[in-house]
Amino acid sequence: MHEYDLIVIGGGPGGYVAAARASQLGLTTALxxxxxxxxxxxxxxxxxTKALLRNAEIVHLLSQGRTFGFKYENLTVxxxxxxxxxxxxxxxxxxxxxxxxxxxxxxxxxxxxxxISATEVELSTGEKMVGKNIILATGxxxxxxxxxxxxxxxxxxxxxxxxxxxxxSSIVIVGAGPIGMEFATVWNRYGAKVxxxxxxxxxxxxxxxxxxxxVKAQFxxxxxxxxxxxxxxxxxxxxxxxxxxxxxxxxxxxxxxEKALICTGFSPSTGDLGLEDLGVVMNRRYIEVDQAMxxxxxxxxxxxxxxxxxxxxxxxxxxxxxxxxxxxxNPTEELVYENIPSCVFGEIEVASVGLTEKQALERGYxxxxxxxxxxxxxxxxxxxxxxxxxxLVADKNxxxxxxxxxxxxxxxxxIAGPTSLMALGATVAQMAGGVYAHPTMSEAILEGAHSxxxxxxxx
Numbered sequence: 001m002h003e004y005d006l007i008v009i010g011g012g013p014g015g016y017v018a019a020a021r022a023s024q025l026g027l028t029t030a031l032x033x034x035x036x037x038x039x040x041x042x043x044x045x046x047x048x049t050k051a052l053l054r055n056a057e058i059v060h061l062l063s064q065g066r067t068f069g070f071k072y073e074n075l076t077v078x079x080x081x082x083x084x085x086x087x088x089x090x091x092x093x094x095x096x097x098x099x100x101x102x103x104x105x106x107x108x109x110x111x112x113x114x115x116i117s118a119t120e121v122e123l124s125t126g127e128k129m130v131g132k133n134i135i136l137a138t139g140x141x142x143x144x145x146x147x148x149x150x151x152x153x154x155x156x157x158x159x160x161x162x163x164x165x166x167x168x169s170s171i172v173i174v175g176a177g178p179i180g181m182e183f184a185t186v187w188n189r190y191g192a193k194v195x196x197x198x199x200x201x202x203x204x205x206x207x208x209x210x211x212x213x214x215v216k217a218q219f220x221x222x223x224x225x226x227x228x229x230x231x232x233x234x235x236x237x238x239x240x241x242x243x244x245x246x247x248x249x250x251x252x253x254x255x256x257x258e259k260a261l262i263c264t265g266f267s268p269s270t271g272d273l274g275l276e277d278l279g280v281v282m283n284r285r286y287i288e289v290d291q292a293m294x295x296x297x298x299x300x301x302x303x304x305x306x307x308x309x310x311x312x313x314x315x316x317x318x319x320x321x322x323x324x325x326x327x328x329x330n331p332t333e334e335l336v337y338e339n340i341p342s343c344v345f346g347e348i349e350v351a352s353v354g355l356t357e358k359q360a361l362e363r364g365y366x367x368x369x370x371x372x373x374x375x376x377x378x379x380x381x382x383x384x385x386x387x388x389x390x391x392l393v394a395d396k397n398x399x400x401x402x403x404x405x406x407x408x409x410x411x412x413x414x415i416a417g418p419t420s421l422m423a424l425g426a427t428v429a430q431m432a433g434g435v436y437a438h439p440t441m442s443e444a445i446l447e448g449a450h451s452x453x454x455x456x457x458x459x
Contacts, residue, residue, distance in 0.1 A: 002107075004030045006327060007121050007131030009113040009273070012039020014304035014316030015137030016097050018324045023104040025328035030129065031106050032113035032121065037097040039139055041313040043090050044159050049182050051086035052162075053345050056189040067384055079167035079190050086162065115274040118297050133299045133327045136273060136287065137320065140266035140305035147234060148174070148262050154237050155260045158183070167192055168258040172244045174232050175263035176203035178344040181219070183261060185346035188224050195225040195255055197232055197246060204344060208356040208405040210371065214388060215407060218348040235260050268306040283308065291334040292326035293319050301327070310337050341419045343412035348388060351415035354403030354422050357393050366396040372448030372459060374408045379439040385409035390444045392428070394452055399427040404445070414442045428452045 011033030112124040142157035176198035202212035286308030304316035344350035380386035388408025404418035432449035
């Protein structure tokens with residue numbers, strides 16, 4: 001029977017990072033993974049969708065020939081080629097994860113792992129392993145809603161969407177969260193008729209409301225139909241696709257399409273880990289952890305989506321490092337989840353960190369805000385990407401920055417600076433005190449900070 005200092009179950013962005021860091025810290029480490037290394041993020045999520053979005057971005061750029069002074073005849077675009085590229089990118093990154101783990105001397109064990117005691121893992125092959133410590137990093141999977149009848153053909157999840165080699169002529173997307181909006185962008189730019197349905201009043205309902213309104217406006221401007229405040233009451237399969245019945249108040253309507261994509265959230269993959277038999281404390285199928293990612297059983301840790309904290313790949317990675325450090329006996333800092341950025345990639349991009357204006361008001365802050373548009377920004381105008389804005393939220397009394405919310409082109413690449421400043425508890429004056437490179441779109445952040453600090457220059 002193999003014995004290790006640490007066994008990690010799950011090779012996604014939380015698990016593989018935890019294993020790599022633990023090995024760096026001198027722990028003999030094994031990682032158990034039943035599918036491809038890199039997990040959903042690398043293989044069926046973050047990475048392949050970004051490859052598809054890049055292809056779609058180039059297709060969109062080619063539609064702007066008049067703006068940039070070029071023209072062509074008989075342009076054809078091939079969605080199958082975009083699919084093939086996305087799979088190649090995912091495969092390449094998966095190989096990089098495997099090489100990383102091997103270079104860190106992590107033992108890679110193929111199979112499905114289940115806890116049979118606080119220190120023993122039984123594999124699907126029947127083999128058993130012993131670990132002084134165990135990190136659970138099994139991630140999540142798309143939520144199955146029986147009334148929608150997901151069949152992987154006409155009614156699909158993001159997993160099947162990423163494995164779709166041919167473009168549907170029309171598709172209904174149920175859920176206007178980040179995943180739904182990303183697929184809406186790709187398929188719309190390749191010519192499909194896209195309808196997005198959302199039961200909440202706004203698309204991207206967790207974002208600042210002004211950001212959500214701008215996103216909806218830009219998506220609709222580019223030909224995507226968005227319906228808010230609607231309930232999906234059923235999906236009927238037909239000979240040529242699906243019929244989606246929706247209700248808004250007492251009024252009902254049927255929308256026909258070739259396919260329906262269900263993007264209504266993810267559920268933690270905790271069902272087959274043997275947690276109940278061990279008495280691991282759960283909260284609605286999520287595993288309860290402390291700030292060191294430790295469960296109620298001292299040598300068992302949990303990270304990533306199964307903790308229910310914040311379902312983002314970079315959160316899982318950060319939690320993985322914290323867990324590995326804790327196991328090695330090093331001091332760890334508590335994660336402040338509201339100071340972790342989130343991003344949406346699509347027709348127009350979103351990046352945010354901290355509190356929305358509504359959240360700040362609900363917490364009792366006397367709030368001051370400013371919107372710094374990209375419209376006058378020299379770099380944005382040069383790129384022909386001057387839609388959107390930066391919104392700053394601050395405490396009027398202390399002048400502390402409470403939130404930064406951006407909507408526009410390339411804003412996910414701009415969120416790192418505000419994230420670091422907020423982690424340090426920066427004030428508006430401190431944010432305005434830096435010198436930002438010119439010409440860059442990040443200057444819109446500086447302009448907003450100047451405005452809140454009482455000395456707007458360009459706004």
